[in-house]
Amino acid sequence: MTDVGSSHGLSRSGMQVELTEAQKKARLRYRSFVRERISPYAGRWDREESISTQIVDQLRGEGYLGAPLPVETGGGGLEPISYGLLTEEIARGCSSVRSLLTVHDMVALAIWRWGSRDLKAKIGSAVAMAEMLCALALSEPDVGSDAAGVRTEARLEGDEYVLNGRKKWITFGQIADLFLVLARCDGKLTAFTVPSATPGLARRPLKGIVGTRASLLAELELNECRIPSCYLTGRVGFGLSHVVSTALDYGRYSVAWGSVGIAQACLDACLDYTSSRKQFGAALREHQLVQRKLTNMIAETRAARLLCYRAGYLRQTGDPNASSETLVAKYFASQAAVRAANDAVQLHGANGLTEEYPVARYLRDAKVMEIIEGSSQIQQMTIARSPLGEL
Numbered sequence: 001m002t003d004v005g006s007s008h009g010l011s012r013s014g015m016q017v018e019l020t021e022a023q024k025k026a027r028l029r030y031r032s033f034v035r036e037r038i039s040p041y042a043g044r045w046d047r048e049e050s051i052s053t054q055i056v057d058q059l060r061g062e063g064y065l066g067a068p069l070p071v072e073t074g075g076g077g078l079e080p081i082s083y084g085l086l087t088e089e090i091a092r093g094c095s096s097v098r099s100l101l102t103v104h105d106m107v108a109l110a111i112w113r114w115g116s117r118d119l120k121a122k123i124g125s126a127v128a129m130a131e132m133l134c135a136l137a138l139s140e141p142d143v144g145s146d147a148a149g150v151r152t153e154a155r156l157e158g159d160e161y162v163l164n165g166r167k168k169w170i171t172f173g174q175i176a177d178l179f180l181v182l183a184r185c186d187g188k189l190t191a192f193t194v195p196s197a198t199p200g201l202a203r204r205p206l207k208g209i210v211g212t213r214a215s216l217l218a219e220l221e222l223n224e225c226r227i228p229s230c231y232l233t234g235r236v237g238f239g240l241s242h243v244v245s246t247a248l249d250y251g252r253y254s255v256a257w258g259s260v261g262i263a264q265a266c267l268d269a270c271l272d273y274t275s276s277r278k279q280f281g282a283a284l285r286e287h288q289l290v291q292r293k294l295t296n297m298i299a300e301t302r303a304a305r306l307l308c309y310r311a312g313y314l315r316q317t318g319d320p321n322a323s324s325e326t327l328v329a330k331y332f333a334s335q336a337a338v339r340a341a342n343d344a345v346q347l348h349g350a351n352g353l354t355e356e357y358p359v360a361r362y363l364r365d366a367k368v369m370e371i372i373e374g375s376s377q378i379q380q381m382t383i384a385r386s387p388l389g390e391l
């Protein structure tokens with residue numbers, strides 16, 4: 001966003017599609033971090049179904065975990081567009097690492113927005129500085145898109161809440177220190193922050209997922225888990241409508257940018273491969289049907305990025321349409337990533353189906369983006385009902 005009358009690159013007269021010098025510099029810094037610390041290892045992490053502990057420490061050390069939390073909380077105070085650039089660059093290297101940023105930051109933001117004063121005094125700065133990693137525990141074995149159907153139960157006993165239930169597909173659930181758990185309390189959807197060390201909380205690794213394979217998914221079982229009443233996050237009945245919605249809104253913003261990162265990674269791989277691989281006496285890139293795929297990939301990646309810029313710009317200016325624009329950005333970018341990855345595998349021929357090239361991983365990772373943080377179908381229903389079509 002161009003620097004017209006503002007240090008954030010925002011113009012009072014509207015959105016300028018130009019990054020500030022500071023944002024350009026930050027993007028170069030993120031890019032070189034990813035090139036050095038993430039890209040060379042992403043394939044191995046994917047095969048091993050685990051990212052390394054070193055990368056978590058390095059992300060923490062650079063201030064990349066907790067980056068969007070306000071400085072006064074102990075976070076990095078990164079404005080939304082720079083956060084988007086960071087997310088794109090990280091996803092360009094590895095979607096599993098990107099998903100760590102997404103879940104930690106979305107939950108940390110929700111805790112800071114809705115947590116009680118006592119809860120924030122106990123864990124707030126550790127969360128903002130990512131000394132404690134956060135995960136979102138919303139889905140259950142029988143509850144997915146229809147989040148209002150959660151069956152996990154919470155009851156108040158004296159000054160403690162007692163939780164019972166099962167959660168599934170919890171990204172980084174294997175290593176998270178805290179879970180934002182959606183449960184039913186007095187029949188009302190309510191959010192709780194539950195430390196992983198709480199007696200009665202058991203986690204099992206979920207192995208064998210094909211996309212974002214290194215994101216250390218877990219299944220949780222909560223059996224008479226007792227937490228202090230100040231770990232109630234938001235009010236009883238505010239769990240989905242306020243607390244989890246805050247988290248999901250930011251999660252979608254992050255996933256939208258992450259999808260752009262995958263699409264750009266596909267483009268990087270294809271421009272490289274089609275320039276060097278020759279068939280019929282010419283580089284693949286010289287053949288018109290190949291050019292058609294490359295052109296679509298270029299156009300869609302740029303369009304997705306522009307939607308993300310717009311969503312980021314509206315967030316930065318506090319515009320009430322920011323969440324709806326984020327939905328559109330996530331909807332379009334996740335599908336653009338799948339199309340780009342599908343074409344990237346095709347353009348690599350048989351090589352595209354091997355682990356020697358990263359494009360098969362991109363395709364598996366891109367597919368996840370259409371399912372998480374509200375599937376494409378759920379977003380079709382939400383966007384069609386929103387006033388966005390009338391703007």
Ligand SMILES: Cc1cc2nc3c(=O)[nH]c(=O)nc-3n(C[C@H](O)[C@H](O)[C@H](O)COP(=O)(O)OP(=O)(O)OC[C@H]3O[C@@H](n4cnc5c(N)ncnc54)[C@H](O)[C@@H]3O)c2cc1C
Nearest residue numbers: 136137138139143144145169170171368371372375377378
């Ligand atoms: C890699 C990965 C990471 C995840 N991480 C987390 C996490 O950290 N925390 C967490 O809580 N959950 C997580 N999830 C779960 C994710 O949020 C759910 O998968 C998602 O909400 C969809 O739910 P579902 O898979 O149960 O599909 P379902 O809700 O059963 O839907 C199945 C299909 O039906 C479609 N569908 C559903 N309802 C409708 C409708 N009304 N009209 C038309 N089509 C419909 C869906 O779009 C989908 O295509 C993760 C999932 C994956 C794959």
